[in-house]
Amino acid sequence: MATASINKKEPTFFGHPIGLAILFFTEMWERFSYYGMRGLLVLFLIAQVDAGQDSGYGWTRDDALWLYGLYTALVYIMSIPGGIIADKLLGQKKSVMLGGGLLVIGQFMLAFHNEAMFFSGLGLIILGVGLLKPNISTMVGGLYRDGDRRRDAGFTIFYMGINIGAFLASIIVSLVAAEYGWHWGFTLAGFGMLLGQSVFIWGQKYLTHVGNIETKEERKQRIAANEGKKLTKQEWDRIIVLIISFLIVIVFWMALNKPVV
Numbered sequence: 001m002a003t004a005s006i007n008k009k010e011p012t013f014f015g016h017p018i019g020l021a022i023l024f025f026t027e028m029w030e031r032f033s034y035y036g037m038r039g040l041l042v043l044f045l046i047a048q049v050d051a052g053q054d055s056g057y058g059w060t061r062d063d064a065l066w067l068y069g070l071y072t073a074l075v076y077i078m079s080i081p082g083g084i085i086a087d088k089l090l091g092q093k094k095s096v097m098l099g100g101g102l103l104v105i106g107q108f109m110l111a112f113h114n115e116a117m118f119f120s121g122l123g124l125i126i127l128g129v130g131l132l133k134p135n136i137s138t139m140v141g142g143l144y145r146d147g148d149r150r151r152d153a154g155f156t157i158f159y160m161g162i163n164i165g166a167f168l169a170s171i172i173v174s175l176v177a178a179e180y181g182w183h184w185g186f187t188l189a190g191f192g193m194l195l196g197q198s199v200f201i202w203g204q205k206y207l208t209h210v211g212n213i214e215t216k217e218e219r220k221q222r223i224a225a226n227e228g229k230k231l232t233k234q235e236w237d238r239i240i241v242l243i244i245s246f247l248i249v250i251v252f253w254m255a256l257n258k259p260v261v
Contacts, residue, residue: 013157014157015150016143016150016153016154016157017143017144017154017206018206019139019143019203019206019207019210020140020143020154020157020158021203021206022199022200022202022203022206022207023136023139023140023143023158023200023207024157024158024160024161025161025196025199026096026100026136026196026197026199026200026203027136027158027161027162027165027196028161028162028164028165028196029165029192029193029195029196029199030100030103030132030133030136030165030192030193030196031161031162031165031166031169032165032166032168032169032173032189032192032193032196033103033107033165033169033189033190033192033193033196034103034125034129034169034189034193035165035166035169035170035173036169036170036172036173036174036185036188036189036192037107037110037125037173037185037186037189038068038072039169039170039173039174040173040174040177040182040185040186040189041064041067041068041071042064042065042068043056043182044056044057044182044186045057045059045063045064045067046058046059046060046061046064047182055113055182056182057115069255071122071126073250074126075125075126075129075130075133076249076250077130077250078126078127078129078130078131079129079130079133079134080130080246081130082095082099082130082131082132082133082134082135083134083135083138085131086131086134086135086138086211086213089213090213091211091212091213091214092135092136092138092139092142092210092211092212093135093139093204093207093210093211093212094211094213095131095132095135095211096131096132096135096136096139096200096211097200097201098128098131099127099128099129099130099131099132099133099135100128100132100193100196100197100200101128101197102124102125102127102128102131103124103125103128103129103132103193103197104190104193104194104197105121105124106120106121106122106123106124106125106127106128107121107125107186107189107190107192107193108121108186108187108190109121109124110122110183110186110189110190111183111184111186111187111190112183113183135211137155137158138211139207139210139211140154140155140158141155142210142211143210165192169189169192172188173185173188173189173192176188
């Protein structure tokens with residue numbers, strides 16, 4: 001993955017590359033969309049059928065929570081193939097673009113009172129998050145040269161965007177759904193993702209050298225440089241720890257995100 005060179009004459013975002021602002025607001029609105037929709041999911045599924053603007057699908061609480069847990073787990077699991085697709089086929093930038101597009105379509109599909117569209121929308125959201133979430137974080141690191149001390153602070157700023165988006169969603173989307181109905185809440189979540197995608201598209205000029213797929217020549221050079229090298233014991237230990245941590249995180253979030261209904 002190519003990393004961007006930082007030109008001091010370029011505009012900055014709190015002293016960081018301006019590309020961080022693009023990724024910050026893209027992720028903020030993606031999280032607004034994701035958490036806003038997720039906060040409504042179980043309540044909508046168990047809501048009584050034919051109850052006017054509050055009409056849901058009339059599921060049992062257990063069935064709704066089962067789907068919620070499965071959905072949450074799949075969102076995190078899909079980051080594995082999402083990362084592989086970015087590394088092998090598309091690069092991080094195109095993967096984020098594709099993932100954002102799937103999320104926009106999926107979120108708006110939830111707004112229609114049609115079960116086939118609703119669950120198809122959930123599927124697109126799972127695929128979209130799998131492509132976007134791991135790769136946009138990787139792009140943040142790519143904004144900085146190796147050894148740049150601002151990198152850790154850049155990630156801190158980036159994760160502030162995640163928290164801001166989640167906080168706003170928990171208030172605004174919930175209020176809209178309570179006042180105007182479930183599908184207006186889902187629609188607002190869709191507009192949040194549309195705004196995030198628009199920011200990412202507009203900011204491409206600031207992400208020119210970040211998140212690109214390797215060229216054939218770059219890949220040949222990398223393979224040649226690493227030919228014959230084997231992973232050290234320390235590197236294998238790190239890989240094992242990452243795999244174990246990843247599995248724990250999936251189970252943790254699947255259990256923690258079980259809503260109280």
